[in-house]
Amino acid sequence: MTLKKINPTQTESWKKLSEHFEKTKYLTLTDLFRSNSSRKTDFTITENNLELDYSKNKITSETMKLLVELANEVELKDAINKYFSGEKINETEGRAVLHTALRSNSEDEVIVEGKDIKPKIQTALRKIRAFSNKVISGKWKGYTGKAITDVVNIGIGGSDLGPDMVVEALRFYRNKLNVHFVSNVEGDHVSEVIKNLNPETTLFVIVSKTFTTQETISNANTIRDWFLRSGSIFDVAKHFVAVSTNLNAVYDFGIDKNNVFPMWNWVGGRFSLWSAVGLSISLAIGFDNFKELLNGAEEMDIHFRDTDFSENIPVVIALLSVWYNNFYKAETEAILPYTQYLSKLPDYLQQAVMESNGKSVDRNGDEINYQTGTIVWGSTGTNMQHAFMQLVHQGTKLIPADFIGYKESLHGLTSHHEKLMANYNAQMEALAFGKTAEEVHLELKTSGDFDKINQLLSYKVFKGNRPSNALLFDKLTPDSLGKLIAMYEHKIFVQGIIWNIYSYDQFGVELGKELAKKILAS
Numbered sequence: 001m002t003l004k005k006i007n008p009t010q011t012e013s014w015k016k017l018s019e020h021f022e023k024t025k026y027l028t029l030t031d032l033f034r035s036n037s038s039r040k041t042d043f044t045i046t047e048n049n050l051e052l053d054y055s056k057n058k059i060t061s062e063t064m065k066l067l068v069e070l071a072n073e074v075e076l077k078d079a080i081n082k083y084f085s086g087e088k089i090n091e092t093e094g095r096a097v098l099h100t101a102l103r104s105n106s107e108d109e110v111i112v113e114g115k116d117i118k119p120k121i122q123t124a125l126r127k128i129r130a131f132s133n134k135v136i137s138g139k140w141k142g143y144t145g146k147a148i149t150d151v152v153n154i155g156i157g158g159s160d161l162g163p164d165m166v167v168e169a170l171r172f173y174r175n176k177l178n179v180h181f182v183s184n185v186e187g188d189h190v191s192e193v194i195k196n197l198n199p200e201t202t203l204f205v206i207v208s209k210t211f212t213t214q215e216t217i218s219n220a221n222t223i224r225d226w227f228l229r230s231g232s233i234f235d236v237a238k239h240f241v242a243v244s245t246n247l248n249a250v251y252d253f254g255i256d257k258n259n260v261f262p263m264w265n266w267v268g269g270r271f272s273l274w275s276a277v278g279l280s281i282s283l284a285i286g287f288d289n290f291k292e293l294l295n296g297a298e299e300m301d302i303h304f305r306d307t308d309f310s311e312n313i314p315v316v317i318a319l320l321s322v323w324y325n326n327f328y329k330a331e332t333e334a335i336l337p338y339t340q341y342l343s344k345l346p347d348y349l350q351q352a353v354m355e356s357n358g359k360s361v362d363r364n365g366d367e368i369n370y371q372t373g374t375i376v377w378g379s380t381g382t383n384m385q386h387a388f389m390q391l392v393h394q395g396t397k398l399i400p401a402d403f404i405g406y407k408e409s410l411h412g413l414t415s416h417h418e419k420l421m422a423n424y425n426a427q428m429e430a431l432a433f434g435k436t437a438e439e440v441h442l443e444l445k446t447s448g449d450f451d452k453i454n455q456l457l458s459y460k461v462f463k464g465n466r467p468s469n470a471l472l473f474d475k476l477t478p479d480s481l482g483k484l485i486a487m488y489e490h491k492i493f494v495q496g497i498i499w500n501i502y503s504y505d506q507f508g509v510e511l512g513k514e515l516a517k518k519i520l521a522s
């Protein structure tokens with residue numbers, strides 16, 4: 001059973017959306033709010049401590065109705081069932097896509113190649129828990145009998161970005177272990193990471209699904225050489241563990257059989273932080289918090305799988321993004337978390353979104369003549385307000401933005417949090433409603449700058465009408481972070497289905513790797 005291969009632009013709903021776009025494209029958010037006093041409530045979904053307010057989008061209820069029709073016409077429900085039940089929806093690689101099974105607490109079987117994968121997942125989780133407890137408690141000793149103080153995750157792409165982002169995001173929940181990440185093949189990166197480390201008290205986690213990735217293996221070899229300047233080859237097993245599918249290569253490296261954590265080919269690298277790839281997360285925040293992260297993601301999975309599309313958070317944000325990408329021809333989307341803890345979220349999402357949906361051949365094997373994957377970028381508020389927001393407010397490009405906020409701060413500095421959230425709301429308001437020429441005129445007049453009105457008026461006008469989603473959680477916890485990440489994972493899936501592409505391969509990264517090898521050998 002394969003995914004349906006429906007060209008979205010040939011559907012009835014796409015034609016209706018095109019006509020609807022022509023009719024509504026000049027409507028402004030100011031008009032839309034004026035004509036409907038309950039617009040905010042009408043376009044808000046609340047689910048499990050998350051509120052999505054999507055009222056500040058260039059949509060009417062008809063737009064949403066037609067977008068949901070599009071989701072139905074491309075048979076999204078059928079695709080969701082295939083995704084969750086382990087059908088090989090990654091057809092170009094002949095694999096299932098089952099990161100959802102990694103966080104499932106249900107007793108239902110998930111069958112891959114004729115076998116239930118749930119017991120394997122449970123065994124891996126138990127192993128992660130036992131290992132994390134041993135290292136955190138100090139029972140795991142280095143080669144001179146000392147407890148571990150530092151952990152270094154060696155990996156790149158999906159074997160780095162997810163764990164790195166989560167460890168940073170959940171810094172508040174961290175224990176005494178210092179966790180570092182080394183990814184780049186550039187030697188200064190690894191040199192900087194190891195320069196202050198003590199080999200006697202450092203644990204290295206090599207994360208590589210293939211265990212052949214040039215960057216990861218180069219860094220692992222360099223680090224092992226550095227380690228062997230103090231320890232012996234027999235000590236490697238106490239300081240190096242691996243997460244991989246390539247067992248032979250792992251054993252050749254000198255890693256003890258008992259210290260290898262599994263990866264599976266039904267989990268893509270960029271969706272793997274829920275597996276043993278997240279070992280550094282479990283080490284940094286403890287297994288119980290790691291499990292909370294998984295539980296939060298599972299709540300989002302259940303919401304996504306079981307909720308009607310019009311009330312379904314990942315579906316709604318995916319449809320809005322299709323609306324801007326394919327009808328308004330927006331090219332990029334901004335991810336704007338209002339917490340410094342999420343500073344690495346945009347980088348993480350760049351791989352998840354762009355490696356998945358940056359495709360130009362459809363599921364029929366045909367060249368695509370419509371837009372697919374969006375470019376995502378962003379940074380944290382309020383810092384970015386003093387950096388790139390000028391362009392978002394007054395530039396020539398339409399940039400839909402996700403504002404991610406929290407009702408409560410973690411350390412409890414309420415006066416800071418009030419200022420932060422005032423900015424969070426102010427930015428969205430300014431983007432949506434702008435400032436008219438009349439308002440600027442009055443402002444200049446009342447401030448006594450009468451003579452400057454002619455000169456400055458047009459520069460000070462904000463046209464507004466720029467869309468945003470407000471994603472508001474109660475608090476940044478492992479659970480709410482799990483929900484947020486899973487929400488974006490499902491958005492990626494929905495968009496791939498609509499655009500009729502395969503989201504789970506990444507052949508586009510291969511040519512550069514091959515050529516680099518050739519250049520190196522020449």
Ligand code: F6P
Pocket residue numbers: 156157158159207208209210211212213216269270355506509
């Ligand atoms: O180059 C892209 C990629 O294949 C990613 O998809 C993956 O996350 C990363 O490389 C690392 O791969 P590995 O885990 O096999 O080292």
